[in-house]
Amino acid sequence: MIRFLYTLLFYAALPLIWLRLYRKGRQQPEYFEHTDERRGLYTRTSDRPLIWIHAVSVGETRAAEPLVKALQAQYPDHQLLITGMTPTGREAGQKVYGNSVLQAYLPYDTPGAVRRFLDHFQPRLGLLMETEIWPNLLAICQQRKIPVVLANARLSIDSAQGYQRAGRLAARAFESLAGAAAQTELDAQRLRLLGVSPVLVCGNLKFDVPLPAEMQELGRQWRQAIGDRLVWLAASTREGEEELVLVAWNRVATPDALLLLVPRHPQRFDEVAGLLARQQLPTQRRSSGLPTKETRVWLGDSMGEMVAYYTLSDLAFIGGSLLPLGGQNLIEAAACGCPILVGPHTFNFEQATEDAIACGAARRVSDPAELADGVNTLLANKEDRQAMRQAALTFAAAHAGAAARTMQLIRNLGSV
Numbered sequence: 001m002i003r004f005l006y007t008l009l010f011y012a013a014l015p016l017i018w019l020r021l022y023r024k025g026r027q028q029p030e031y032f033e034h035t036d037e038r039r040g041l042y043t044r045t046s047d048r049p050l051i052w053i054h055a056v057s058v059g060e061t062r063a064a065e066p067l068v069k070a071l072q073a074q075y076p077d078h079q080l081l082i083t084g085m086t087p088t089g090r091e092a093g094q095k096v097y098g099n100s101v102l103q104a105y106l107p108y109d110t111p112g113a114v115r116r117f118l119d120h121f122q123p124r125l126g127l128l129m130e131t132e133i134w135p136n137l138l139a140i141c142q143q144r145k146i147p148v149v150l151a152n153a154r155l156s157i158d159s160a161q162g163y164q165r166a167g168r169l170a171a172r173a174f175e176s177l178a179g180a181a182a183q184t185e186l187d188a189q190r191l192r193l194l195g196v197s198p199v200l201v202c203g204n205l206k207f208d209v210p211l212p213a214e215m216q217e218l219g220r221q222w223r224q225a226i227g228d229r230l231v232w233l234a235a236s237t238r239e240g241e242e243e244l245v246l247v248a249w250n251r252v253a254t255p256d257a258l259l260l261l262v263p264r265h266p267q268r269f270d271e272v273a274g275l276l277a278r279q280q281l282p283t284q285r286r287s288s289g290l291p292t293k294e295t296r297v298w299l300g301d302s303m304g305e306m307v308a309y310y311t312l313s314d315l316a317f318i319g320g321s322l323l324p325l326g327g328q329n330l331i332e333a334a335a336c337g338c339p340i341l342v343g344p345h346t347f348n349f350e351q352a353t354e355d356a357i358a359c360g361a362a363r364r365v366s367d368p369a370e371l372a373d374g375v376n377t378l379l380a381n382k383e384d385r386q387a388m389r390q391a392a393l394t395f396a397a398a399h400a401g402a403a404a405r406t407m408q409l410i411r412n413l414g415s416v
Contacts, residue, residue, distance in 0.1 A: 002169045003135050010109060010136075017108065027267045030087030040107040040116030046079035051416065052123035053082050053151075054106055057089040058303075059329065060129040063152055065096055066208035066403035067127070072100070074407060075416055081121055088266065088303060095304055109134040118144060125416050127151045131159065135169055138176045147178035147415045151406055152205040153191060154183045156326070156347050160190040171195055178413055181406040184351040200409045203402035204352060206331040211307050216336075219311025225290050230257045230314050230379050233338070235306065236264040236328040237319035242272050244322050244368045246279060249297075251372035254379045258291060262300030262309055264319060264328065269301035310336035314385060315378045317341045317371060320348075327353065334361050335396040339388035341365055341374045355399075361392035 021038075025031035036042075051071055055061040061084060068080060082093050083106040093103050104121075107113035114137050126141060126148035141148050155163075163170040175195040181202040182188035188199045232252075234245045242261065249259050263272050269285075276283040276297055284295040286305075291298040300309055310316060316338045321327035326348030333340050340362035346353040356362035365371045378385050410416065 002167070003139060003172070006135055006169055007111060014108065014110075024267075028087060030091075033087065034090075034105055037105040038108055038113075040113030040120075042104055042117070042120045044102055044104070045120060046081075046102060048077060048079040049075075049416075050079045050081055050121055050123045051075065051125050051127070052121060053080065053127045053129065054132055055082055055084055055089060055093075055129045056132055057084060057086040058092045060084075060152075061089045061092045062096060062209060063204075063206045064129055065210070066205050067151060067406055068097065068101065070403045070407045071410075074411075078124070078416070081123065092304065106137075109136045111136050111140065114140050118146070125149070125410070125413070127410075131155050133163070133170065133173050135173045138173045142176040147413050148176070149178050149410065149413070150180035150182075150191070150196070152183060152202075152402070153180045153199075154187050154348070155190045155194075156350070157190070158347065160194065163194055178415075179409055181402070181409050183402075186351060198409075198412075200405065202405035202409065203399055204331060205402045205406070206329060207335070207396060207399040208401070208403045209332070209335075211332075211335055215305060215307035216311050218305070219308035219336075222290065222308065222312045226258065226312070230254055231260055231312055232257060232375050232379065233260040233262065233309055233313035233316040235262050235309065235316050235319055235333065237261065237272075238264050238323065238325050239268065241319055241322050242275055245317070245371070246275075246281075247368040248371040248375065251369070251376070252379070253376050257379055258295065259297045260300055260309060260313060261297055262306070262319075266301070266303055269299070273299055273301070306332060307336060310338045313338055315339040315341065315375065315388075317343075317365075317375075318346075321345050322368070322371070330356055330362060331396065331399075334392040337389045337393045339378055339385050340392065341371060341378075343367075343371070352399075356392070356395055359391050359395050361388060361395040363388075 053064055055064045080101040082101050082103050084090055090103055107117045128150050129152050177196050180191050180196045180199045182199055183204045185201050188201050191199050281297050282294050283297045283299055284291045285299045286302045310333050316333045318328050318330045321343030324345045327346035329349050330340050342362055342364050344366050365374045
C-alpha cells in the first residue's frame, strides 16, 4: 500500500518533472534528446547477457571506470549497460568508455516505465553507484529476481535520517537490495541500520580511477605556457561560492598569482563570467584560450579537463564546502599530487576528507578569510606545498583496491 501511494504521488508529480526537464533543456538543449528513454522506450539492445550499472551523472560515471574494466575482464561474454540521468553524464560515458558499453537514460520510477526498461534489457545484475534508491525499480527487480547492489555506496547521517523518516517505503527499498559495497565503515553501519545485507566495506572506487595521460600532459603544457606564475584553483564551485572565493582572492598577497576558477555545472559558466565582469577582474575564458600576463582570473568553462587543471595548479580549494552543500570529492586532486584546501562543510565525503587532513594532504579553512590565509601561506612556502604534494600522492595510493573488493562481493552473489 505504501508503494502504491508513492506511485500515485509520483504520477501526480510527473507534469512538474517534465516541466523541470523542459526548463533544463532551454539552458542545455541536450536534455531534449533521448526523452523516450525516460519513459522506458529504447531502441538499442544486445543479444548477450547484460550487466547494468546506474551512474546518475558525471562523477558517478567516471568513478565507475575501474568497476567497468573489472567486470569486462571477469565477464567478457557479457554486455555492459550504463544508465544515467544527465546529458553531461552521458557525454562523460562516451569519452571514458566509447562504444565498449551501451548507454541509456534510466526511466522515471513509474511501474510501467520500469517494466519496459527491464523487459527490453533483461539485466542479470544491477549495480547502483553510490546511493540511488528508487522504490518501484527495486521492488520490481526483486519480483523478477534480478539482484541489485549498491556500489561505491556512501550515506551521510542526514541522508540516513531522511530515509528513516520515510518509514516502510525506504525500509523495503533498502531491504530489497542484494548487498552493498560501502566506501567506509560509517557508511556500512548506516546501510545496515536501514536493512541492507550483506554490506562489505570496499573503499572508494575513485581511488582506482586511472588519471587520463592526455589530461596530465595538457596540464603540463599549460604550466609551461603560463610560466612561473603561481596558480591556485577553485575547483567545482557551487552557486553562491564564487563570490566568497573572490572575497578571499582580494586578500591574496602574491601580486601576480592566477586564480583558476572552475564552476561545478556548465550551465553556470556564463553566470560566473558575468560576475567576474561586474567585478571588473581581467578574465580569460578557457574556451577562448590561455591566460595572458594581464589575466587575473582564468575561467575554466570546459568539461572533462579537471585533471589538467589539477596538474597545472600549485594548490586547489575544493568547492561545495564553503557553503553547507557537503563538498565535492578531493580524491582526484590528491591523485594529481595537488595540495588541497577544503571548507567547513564536507559531509558528502567526510571520511576521505578527514583521512586526507590527517595525513597532511589537505587543510581545512572555515571562511573566506581563512581561505585567503591558507592560500597566502601555501603560495609563499614552496616547501609546504611540496610536503602536501607528496602526502597527497601517498594518500591516494594507499587507498586503492576498492574495485577488487567490490568484484569479490559480486562474485559472492553467484548470479552472473
